[in-house]
Amino acid sequence: xxxxxxxxxxxxxxxxxxxxxxxxxxxxxxxxxxxxxxxxxxxxxxxxxxxxxxxxxxxxxxxxxxxxxxxxxxxxxxxxxxxxxxxxxxxxxxxxxxxxxxxxxxxxxxxxxxxxxxxxxxxxxxxxxxxxxxxxxxxxxxxxxxxxxxxxxxxxxxxxxxxxxxxxxxxxxxxxxxxxxxxxxxxxxxxxxxxxxxxxxxxxxxxxxxxxxxxxxxxxxxxxxxxxxxxxxxxxxxxxxxxxxxxxxxxxxxxxxxxxxxxxxxxxxxxxxxxxxxxxxxxxxxxxxxxxxxx
Numbered sequence: 001x002x003x004x005x006x007x008x009x010x011x012x013x014x015x016x017x018x019x020x021x022x023x024x025x026x027x028x029x030x031x032x033x034x035x036x037x038x039x040x041x042x043x044x045x046x047x048x049x050x051x052x053x054x055x056x057x058x059x060x061x062x063x064x065x066x067x068x069x070x071x072x073x074x075x076x077x078x079x080x081x082x083x084x085x086x087x088x089x090x091x092x093x094x095x096x097x098x099x100x101x102x103x104x105x106x107x108x109x110x111x112x113x114x115x116x117x118x119x120x121x122x123x124x125x126x127x128x129x130x131x132x133x134x135x136x137x138x139x140x141x142x143x144x145x146x147x148x149x150x151x152x153x154x155x156x157x158x159x160x161x162x163x164x165x166x167x168x169x170x171x172x173x174x175x176x177x178x179x180x181x182x183x184x185x186x187x188x189x190x191x192x193x194x195x196x197x198x199x200x201x202x203x204x205x206x207x208x209x210x211x212x213x214x215x216x217x218x219x220x221x222x223x224x225x226x227x228x229x230x231x232x233x234x235x236x237x238x239x240x241x242x243x244x245x246x247x248x249x250x251x252x253x254x255x256x257x258x259x260x261x262x263x264x265x266x267x268x269x270x271x272x273x274x275x276x277x278x279x280x281x282x283x284x285x286x287x288x289x290x291x292x293x294x295x
Contacts, residue, residue, distance in 0.1 A: 008049045008074045009056035015041035019083035022048035023091030027146050029055035031178040032279045039287035049074055053196035055182045062203035086110040088279050096216050108223035113276050122252030147198030149191055171280040225268045225293040233275040
């Protein structure tokens with residue numbers, strides 16, 4: 001690491017064929033791809049990274065030009081500058097941004113459910129003011145979950161939460177546990193913290209919230225695959241309004257993505273039978289969708 005030039009933590013899955021760069025979501029790590037990556041090796045060289053401030057990668061200011069520079073250097077270091085970025089959630093947004101910045105070497109990009117919280121008018125059948133109020137709550141809860149400090153028994157409690165999530169979503173617990181253990185680190189003051197840290201997390205969320213994603217999709221000069229989740233994640237206890245609100249957003253998102261696909265011939269829209277946690281819930285469907293696009 002030199003100044004703001006970071007060497008990201010990388011898992012080189014190997015394989016032969018056109019290279020893919022796998023990018024995880026906010027607060028996640030490259031372990032999210034553990035079940036998907038092996039299914040892509042039949043036709044591709046596959047590389048996964050921890051984004052800056054996540055997993056085992058260094059921390060630093062979370063600004064989009066710097067983050068995209070991290071990815072460029074990781075690909076150059078592995079001799080695969082022409083990789084297709086394949087990202088989930090936050091990683092999907094970064095895949096789009098990377099392809100926009102490097103269209104001369106990037107054959108295409110894949111965005112797996114990286115659509116943010118959308119616009120109020122996309123929540124079909126709901127009053128925009130109602131949506132805005134509740135999106136404020138969602139964003140606050142989302143920010144609160146990042147940069148979390150753990151008490152003495154905090155790691156045990158966090159793993160217990162992952163066990164409950166495993167049961168709720170039908171996701172193998174081992175995948176969730178691996179992600180937590182890769183994310184938790186001990187600070188210099190001895191406190192355990194879930195990466196990214198609070199400051200980086202706030203910067204990261206602000207950077208992504210500032211983007212007009214549909215404008216980026218329309219500007220894409222290379223083939224782009226946009227994949228949405230078909231199912232809404234079950235509501236957390238005490239947030240009974242969350243699930244119906246997300247169901248309304250899913251309808252609006254499907255409508256707008258369909259219209260966009262008709263408008264832009266280089267853009268492909270698909271859906272996967274899973275919630276937002278599609279990499280963990282239905283890795284085979286994710287891999288098949290990606291492979292169908294890259295073919």
